[in-house]
Each structure stands twice: as structure tokens, then as C-alpha cells.
Amino acid sequence: MLIAENLTKAYRSGQQQLAAVKNVSFRVDPGETVAIVGPSGSGKTTLLGLLAGLDRPSSGTVRVDGTDLGALSEDGRARLRREKIGFVFQSFQLIPTLTARENVAVPLELRGEAAGARAAELLARVGLEGREHHYPAQLSGGEQQRVAIARAFIHAPAILFADEPTGNLDAATGGRIVDLLMELNREQGTTLVLVTHDLELAARARRILRLADGAVVSDERGGS
């Protein structure tokens, strides 16, 4: 499903070359749940950006569902994302001018498909029935993240990237959000790649990849 080979991402900082991600290789099978963990500055977010095709590596390759991201243009990668990739962000990233339902519909809309009914359905699924016409500003943080989760699943992505999905929520709300994410993931058989520094959250994934200083230091497969 997801293959990373010898991924390196270096930034130029003044005279120095700084490698944020160093020679990372791993593969993720379909339906797998993987948590990428590590302290601040370990390169988690950079790695996620490379995996989702938001950024280009300095060297190495990423394949998503058989497609080499390196061979695609910027817009080509955008098209791939709207076909196969879903996102959940730490700060929800809803579009403030759109209602909850309209926000959920965006990925399908971008493909030129009608999405109203499916969006309503998913909103009901995440427990936001009756809130379809509220704007993000009228929703609480937990509710906003539910909208974001509904949006992430609407186009039935093959792989879902979640970046600290509970980072901006209190513990109880965060717990419920993770439950929801896992449930939907199971129902849809989506591959889930989760970035977090919350070890409790990471423990709910079958596999944990530890990152330190831009390199993979351990790759554990749990039993749950």
C-alpha cells in the first residue's frame, strides 16, 4: 500500500545542510494501522509530508498504492490525493466559509461529484446529525474534528494520514475522537498512518515506528 525507500529530506539552513529525514525505508500493508512517534523535531511531520506527496524528498522514493509519487507533477499528486488519500489535522483545518456539510463534501466536489447526501450520511455517522448547516465557528473543537474525520472518509481513501488528531483536544474528547477514527477505519478497511507523540494513542495502532533525529530507530508490531 505504502512503500518508502531510502527517503531523505535535507534543508539548507544558512551554510549548513540539515537532514530532517535520513534514509528512511519501510512498507505498510493494506489495512494496517501504523503510528509514527518521536519527540518534537524528530522529523515526524516532514516524513508525513513526504509520504502524502505534500513535499518532494531530496532522495528516495515513495509509492502509494503502486504509484511512484516522484513521477507525478504537483497537480498530479493533488489528483492522487483526492483519489486515494485522506487527511486529519491537529487543528482541524476546516474552511471557515463553508458549513459542516459543505466542508465534508469538498473532496468529492473537487472531483466534480455530487456529495450532499453522502456528506449528510457521514455527518450522522460521526454524531453530528442536525449540525449540518453550522459554520466551523459555531462548532466546538471536538465537533470540528468530527467534521474533519467525516471529510477524511468521504471519498473512501485507500490510505488515511492523521497528524496529531487529538493534539488540540482535551483528554476525554480526544479519546472519543480516536475511538471514532479507529471505528471508521475498521469499517472501511482503510490503511491508517498516524503521527503523534502521544504514546497512549500510539499504543492503539498495531505497529509503532519510532523516529529520532530523522531516522527510524525501532519498528514494533503489537499484538492487539
Add this chain to the structure above:
Amino acid sequence: MSAFRPLLGLAWRESRFARRRLLLFLSSISLGVAALVATQSFAANMAAGVRDQSRALLGADVAFSSNRAFGKGTETLLHVLRQRGTPVARVTSFGSMALLERTGGARLAQVRAVEGGYPFYGAIETEPAGEWGALARGREAVADAALLAALDARVGDSISLGEAKFRVAGILRKVPGDVGVGSLFAPRVYIPARHVAETGLLRFGSRVQYEAFARMPQAEAKRLVEAHRPMLRAERVGARTADQQQRELQRAFGRLGSFLGLVGTFALLLGGIGVASAMGAYMAQKRDTVAVLRCLGATAPQVIAVYALQAGAMGLVGALLGAGIGMAVQWVLPRLLADLLPIEVGTAIDLPSLATGVGIGVWIALAFALLPLLATRRISPLEAIRRRVESADGARRRPDGWTLFAGLLLAASIAALVLAQAGTVRAGLGFTAGIAVTLAALWAAAWAVTRLVRRARTAGLPYPARQGIANLHRPGNQTRVVVLALGFGVFLLATLYLTQHNLLRPLRLNAAQTRANLLLFDVQEEQEGEMAALLGQSGTQVLQKAPIVPMRIHAINGKTAAQLVGPGTPDDSVVVEEEGPPDGPTGERARDGARSGPEAWAVRREYRSTFRDTLVGSETLQEGRMWRPGGGGAPAGGIAEVSLDVAIVEDLGVALGDTITWDVQGVRIPTRVTSVREVDWQRLEPNFFAVFPSSVLGDAPQTWVMLARAPDEAARLAVQRDVVRRFSNVAVLDLTEVQAAIDEVLGRVAAVIRFLAAFSVATGFIVLLGAVLTSRLQRIRESVLLRTLGATRRQIGAILLAEYVSLGLLASLAGAGLAVGAGWALARWIFEVDFAVPLSPLLLLAAAVTALAAAVGFWASREVFRHTPLEALREE
């Protein structure tokens, strides 16, 4: 001061990464300052021009004028002056056809027969240079280029004026005190006075202006005029000194200056609105910083001071920039207005105008920035540690004392600015009210439009269009401000266009209806039959003709003219011989009291009346009734009937049943007002203040005026040529050329106003630019997010396009819609003409503004394409 210094440093450092953006926000006042500086400086240069050129404008220190030959008293006075060694020169002016036999060209010209010495001041420039002196040599003439062009003549040709011929020695290049466009109506030709009698044109009924000019010290001129005023008045001679002339011109130019200044002020006020909105958005982005500053112990006034200093400094830079642009523009104005002004206007840099412009600019920037600055007092320090604290946009609080104070200060600043520009309190209040109403209407339109957009069912549209339109009501959107600023610019331009269009329309319509293209006047009674035959030869049709009998008012209700209006005040001496009321037949009049006293000009003027027994097409009966055909006359010792125009009834302060005794070439004719007619003066037809029964005036000495239609251009030119060959005294006015001249003059005036109005439109675009850049971060964040979700660049572009096209469309339609309302109100109440909307030019304007708005918006947003989707993650 010691507490102030650190704030200054803080303000400077805090602005570090925002200076360019701040400058853009505050540069929305630049164009307003530019317009203000340019118009003020232009006005100052005009005043200086009048001051320096006042004697040249009159050509002398004192001038006497009358539209009949000077009486005995005046002649004696001129004789005495001459004997005392005072230089005196006479100028006799009249309209006459000029004819060139070689080409057969003929054109109505304004002939000025001048005596040696005139003008005493200033120089009449000719081409070839120095040919003004040729008038002293013999039968020579100097004429406007327009006359030579119409006659197809060149320097050296001999043109006929009446029975005499004059060799054209040169072309007039510049005549001090004359308005250049005047020559469009009747080109001037100067001839030596000693040969004027040879033309045979100074006969009964011709309209002649007699003038005499003298050179003497100003004080003496003033004393002279004062001492002889009663005699001059009795002989109906107007007298004016160079000083008087200067004062009148200064008044007139003062009004012109303040009008132009007001148009410039609009741009400044729009800029102010732009500042307020941009400042609001800027402060919203500074919430975190403000919260941190407050955490660190800054008081609310300190915070306000920091940002007010930033606003003030950037306002100053914006105003200086504007002053620079204004100085450049100031070079253009005199060129645009050159032919419309009787003086030459310099382009000297006027420092006081520059300084006031910059001062007013900074003041307006601060006044408009103050309200958004005060809002920072409500930012809680708590926001520094908790991101989403109760945001202030939720609960709306009641305005406190400071907010009220800032609001009042703003209103007072605007009113003071407009009042200062308008010159008079009444005009100022009128303009302030007008601006307030327009802005309120635009604001309401913008509000309604944003509501509408929010509720609009856009479901059928493709996604990018829906998203683009939805962006118009994004949180913190500036849709209203942009609609207001852009809409106001469109409003100004469209209103100007509509007014110009509707003022010209009756002339065009009228010309099309009657299709008259020639007006013949001063046709002598005995020439009438022969004239009809001559016109018939070329297929020219006489559409209307009327006899004209010149007369004056001797008495009203038994009181003589002198008793009624007294010896008069010095100021109205110059309008003694005026043709109409100072503001035209339907101008402003004192409306208080049903019967105010008679207006001096109306009592003293010469009336060119007609006689007939029916109404004509341009008249409707308002009161009373017309006499029976053949009736209305005076039974022995009785009193005749007369019908008056409704406007002159008001100006004479008379009513139905009152008696007026007329002086018709020495014969007193008593009349009673038995009907009042409403006359449509806008028709290019012979119209009359007073109409008499045929039985009363039929035998009086009279001339005829004829309205005719020549079938084509060749016939039109042929009639002018043949008439002048046969009847040298008859003047033929080519209405086609008059029409063109009116178009030309109005067009030029409109061009100047449009030029200044363009500053408002440009300010609107700067406000748009500011609004786009204000929401820049939000926009980038959104497009990055959309790209993360899989949107292509093309889709992002389509969203932007949809947003700016709909924004531009809303603004221009709102502006154009309001302009239709304003244009209608102006046409209905101020100009009193019918109103029609020329749809396609308005739509074209709307389309152009929309396209420009889309281009500006797109260009300002181009940054969103540069950002990679990765930033959605990075921003966490």
C-alpha cells in the same frame, strides 16, 4: 515625553515585518491627497493668475459697455477723458456673416471693431507674430483659426463683412480675457474701427455691443465710476474697473476651485474608509501580539499609542506619496481646462496647498484608524496563553465613551473637510448630506448583497464558483468595504455620465424632431418675402418665423423702473445689460414670500418681444387666457393685453391683472398681464418672455427671426453663402455647429470632472488590493488546505476568479444602480430635464470595473499558487 519614547521604539520594531503591508493600507489615502493637492494648488495658481493678469483680462483699467450707442452723458465723459490726455479706445462688437468669395465659404462671426491702443494691457498674439499692428495699416483683419477653416481661407485672403472687405493679416493665437471655446460658437474677427461704417451692418435691430476702454490709475478709475454712476445707469451703461473684474473672477474661480476640490475630497474619504477597514483587519491579526503585550504589562492606552504611531507614520508616508502624485497631476489640470478659462494658469508648486494636503491626509488616516485601534482595548491578556478564549466577535458590547468620542471626531473631521472645501456652509452641508446619503445607500446595498450571497441558492453552480461566492462572506471578510469603495467610484463616474447624457439629449432630440439646422436673425421686415424665395431655391424649408420688437419696461403698476429698483448697488452694474437672469431662466430665485420685489436685472433688461395671437409648440398656458385672434388690442385710451413667461413673472414680481407700461422705441404702450405661459427654453427655437397681440405691435419697427431646415450639408453651406451675399445684415446661425460646440464644451467639462472622479475609482481598487492582502494568510491557508485535499491549481484559480468577478460585479452594479437614482434626482430637480438611462454605456462601465477588479484581485492573490500543501501540516 519620557514615557513616550520607548513606545516610539516599540512601535517601530513591532512594525518590522508589516511595514510594507501597512504602507499599502494607508496609501489608499494617497490618491485622495493627490487629488486634493492638485486641485488646491491649481486653485491657488488660478487666483495668482487672476491677480497678475487682472488688467490684461480687461485690457484696461476701466471699461464701459452698453448694448445701444452711448448716450450724451457717456460721450461727454469719454470726450473729457480724452481731452485730459487719458488714453481711450472703443470697441464695437456685433455678429455678422463673413464671406470669402474665392471659396464661397460663409460663417457667422463675431466682429470686433477696435480703435488704436486697445488693449492697453496684455498682448493679443497672432500668427504670424506681430500682425495685431496690421489693424492700424488699413482694411486689415485678424481672425480666429476656426473662421478661416470654415471659410477655407488663408492669411492674405480678403473676406467680406457686410459691404466691406478686409484682408486677413493674421490668425488669433491668444486674446487675454477671452474663453478659448467661445470661438466655437462664433469665431472672432477683429477689424479697425475706422472702417466699420463701411460694412453697413450697424442698422436697426442688429445686436451691437458698444464698449469703451480707458487707461488710468486704479484709484482714479474707481472714483470716476463712482462719481458718474447715476448718469451711466440712466444711460444704461455698465462700468467696471480692473479691480472689480478681478474680484468677480476670483469669486467665480473660487467656486470652480471648491467644486474640483470636492470631487477630490471624495477620493480622500474613500481612502479613509479603506484605512479603517485595513486597520481593522491588521489589528485582528495583531491580536496575539496585543495579548502578549498586555501580559507583559502594557496598558491599553500604551497599546493604542503603539499602533496609532504606526498608523500615523505610514499615513504620513502615504500622504507624502500622494502629494508627489498631486504635484504631477497639477501639471495636467491647466491643460485640460485651458480653453475653458479666460486666464492662463501657471503650474507653480504651491507650498501651502502641499502642506495642507499632507496634513489633511495624515489627519484623515488617523481619524479613520482610531475606531479599529480602540477595539484593541478589549483584547484580553488571557489570549496569549489560551488560544481560543471567548472571542470578542461573539458578544457585541455597547459603545463606551471613548468609542463615541472617536465616532464623533471622525464625523466632525469629515464635515470640517467638506465644509472647508465647499466654501459656504450651505453648500458644505448639502455635500456632506449628499455624501452621507450615498455612502449609507451603498453600505446598505453592500449589506443586502452579502446577506443575499449567503442565502443564495448556488447549488446548481460548479464547486469553484460556489466556493468563490461563499468566500464573499468569509469571517472577517471585507466585502462591504470593497463594494462601498469600488461602488462609490462607479457611482461618481456613472452619475457624471448620466447627467451629461441627459443634458445633451433634449438638444439632440429637439434637433431630430424639428430637424431645424439654421437660425436666421435680423431679417428686416422688407426682406422677408425675398428671403423666403431665396431659401426656397435650395429646398430649405422655413419651419418657424417670428417678428421681434425690442423694448424696455417703463413702469410696473404705475411705478417707474427707477422707482422700482432704485439707483442700484455697484455690484449689479455689470449685469445691467445682461441677456437673461444670472442663472438662466429657471435658475435659483428667492422663493420666500409669494411676491418678493422685482429683480433689478429683469426690470432693466432689454426685451426682444414678439406678437402673435396663438401659442406655439414650446409653450403651455398656465394661467389666464390668450386673446382672440385679432383681439387683445387697446380700445381708445385703454390698455392692451400681454402674455408673460412664468419665470419672468416671478422675477418681475407681478401677477395676472398687473399692469406694465413698455417703452417701444420711445412709444409708451400700457398693458395688462392677462395670461402666463410656461415656456420650454431648452428647445432651440425662438422663445419669448413677453408676447403681444398682433393688433398692438403689428406696426412697430421690427425684424424677423426664422428657423429653417436645409435638406443637406451642401444646402446648409449654400444658404449661408447666398444669404450673406444678398442680405449682408442678416446673420445665419448654423445650429449643427452650435450643437457640436455645446457637445465640445460639455465634453471638456465632463472630461475634467471624470479625470478627478477617476481618482475615486483608483482608490476603490487600492482598497480592494488592501482587502485582498489583508486576508492573504487566510487565503493561502485555505488554498493550501484545498490542495492537500486534492484541488488542482486550475480549481484554485477558478475559485479566486469567481470570488473577484462576483465582487466586482456587485460593486459596479450597486454603484451604477445608485447612479441611476442620483442621475434621475439631478435631472428632475436640479437640471429640470427628462431622464433616460443609456443602458449599454453603463453596462460597459460595470463590465470594465468587474474585469479590472478580477485582474487586481487575481494579481494580488498570485501568492497562493506558490505555497506547497506541506504548510497545512507545518502550521500546526
